[in-house]
Amino acid sequence: MTQPTLGVILNGATGRMGYRQHLVRSVLAIREQGGVELPDGRRVQLDPILVGRNEAKLKEMAQRHGLERWTTDLDNALSDDTATVYFDAQITSAREKAVRAAIAAGKHIYSEKPVAESVADALALARLADDAGVVHGVVHDKLFLPGLLKLRRLVDGGFFGRILSVRGEFGYWVFEGDWQTAQRPSWNYRSEDGGGIVLDMFCHWNYVLENLFGRVEAVTARAVTHIPTRVDEQGLEYPATADDAAYGIFELENGIIAQINSSWAVRVNRDELVEFQVDGTEGSAVAGLRNCRVQHRSVTPKPVWNPDLPATERFRDQWAEVPDNAEFDNGFKAQWEVFVRDVVAGRPHAYDFYAAARGIQLAEAGLASSAEGRRVEMTPLG
Known part of the structure; x- marks a missing residue:
């Protein structure tokens, strides 16, 4: 052969x-x-x-x-x-x-x-x-990451019941380049070179949302440049003309509301660099790059709001790990x-240039929403 x-x-x-x-x-x-x-x-x-x-x-x-x-x-x-x-x-x-x-x-x-x-x-x-x-x-x-493969397994198995919302947190602190070398190339922070976190990450968020939960129908976003000046690979200071953080609300075709924060100016206080929490009528899950934790309706505790007393247990301990049940490759x-x-x-x-165009469409809509201060509806591209 x-x-x-x-x-x-x-x-x-x-x-x-x-x-x-x-x-x-x-x-x-x-x-x-x-x-x-x-x-x-x-x-x-x-x-x-x-x-x-x-x-x-x-x-x-x-x-x-x-x-x-x-x-x-x-x-x-x-x-x-x-x-x-x-x-x-x-x-x-x-x-x-x-x-x-x-x-x-x-x-x-x-x-x-x-x-x-x-x-x-x-x-x-x-x-x-x-x-x-x-x-x-x-x-x-990202669709091939272990955490999202487990999340897809839960969606396909009907674990969530009717999905209500998705909340995503992504990002980490990218050093400005002065006292520590930046972890990302300087062009990422110049809009004239195609940089910006919206153009970079909204393309990702579109295919994650589209393939797991439903097509994005509208977006409301705020893109900002938190760090206005950075230092490039030659040690020269330059103005950051591209956005380094974006805060978005995405309305999906089936009534699901997704909120995703993306930032290169945030310090990590979560288990993984990206995490998605999915809440449904029958259960919830939190998925990262590799891990996925769940809490089913039948075992959901009854939290009581009392600001005068300390919490008696760790809320994260009330969730169960989803097993791998498979070997995951890069x-x-x-x-x-x-x-x-x-x-x-x-x-x-399956993930062709038309899918790529839909990702860019979401990025363009996010930038337009931020610049014009309004909700932007998405026209189906096919």
């Missing part, structure tokens, strides 16, 4: 996400396990071509991981007939042009989000990809495997 190989162009391989999550923890991890297993028992091996702007970094990275193919010339990589898939992890402002070139070259496209800087541009890319007959997908990694790697199987089968990827 022959083992097929897919050449994969990894553009933006030297960046934080491109290197850690997509090269090391996804593509190289898939290579080490012998490829992606197909339903017929065959395995598809991946053969990466690293693409980036810094020749020295690419050469060192390739040598470190025993890879032979790398280039600073994207056109050269796209002309390689052995490369079937193009992946993009560049900065947002550079993505659309490269994706268009990859579609023109007949490559299947997998991309970090947002896939473009506007809904119109994302829809244009989706239609171009459809016309070219290529499989297209965008990263929806979320990025898991979606890579799904995408590769879709490419081999020649079928559409």
Whole structure:
């Protein structure tokens, strides 16, 4: 039985996400396990071509991981007939042009989000990809996290009864760059470079809400820049022109109300960097990146409000852990495997560029709501 190989162009391989999550923890991890297993028992091996702007970094990275193919010339990589898939992890402002070139070259496209800087541009890319007959997908990694997989299990099993609300908390303190190095690149805080937490995180929140609870019909949001000045990678002070925190209320198609706070200017006082609490008529759950805790209606205590007496027990101790009941892989790697199987089968990827456009639509609506101080309704994109 022959083992097929897919050449994969990894553009933006030297960046934080491109290197850690997509090269090391996804593509190289898939290579080490012998490829992606197909339903017929065959395995598809991946053969990466690293693409980036810094020749020295690419050469060192390739040598470190025993890879032979790398280039600073994207056109050269796209002309390689052995490369079937193009992946993009560049900065947002550079993505659309490269994706268009990859579609023109007949490559299947997998991309970090947002896939473009506007809904119109994302829809244009989706239609171009459809016309070219290529499989297209965008990263929806959080759906593959253990905590949200457990949450999906609860939703599918009817644990909540009628779901009433979702409350999400995401974020951590990103150092300003003066006395400690920032954990995120400086372009994230410049709107002219495609930065901003709304454009970054509302795309995530859209697919989480859409796939677990229902389509977003309206949003009311407030986006702010809490830290107005930061220090970049060269040690130079620069004005932060992009929002670093956003507070949103999302109305879903089935009457569920979701509230999600997103911030790079908050110190963590929760069990995980992101947590979602879901409350329903029959039970509630709190899910993070890995864990999920529940409290069913039948065992819900009767809290009594008394500000004159200390609490007699820890409320978190009244919740039960949801068991794994399965082995969970890295979320990025898991979606890579799904995408590769879709490419081999020649079928559409569930999380395609149209899903990406809906995520950007929510980000645009959130920014409009904040700027205009109003509730913004969402027009279905399909």
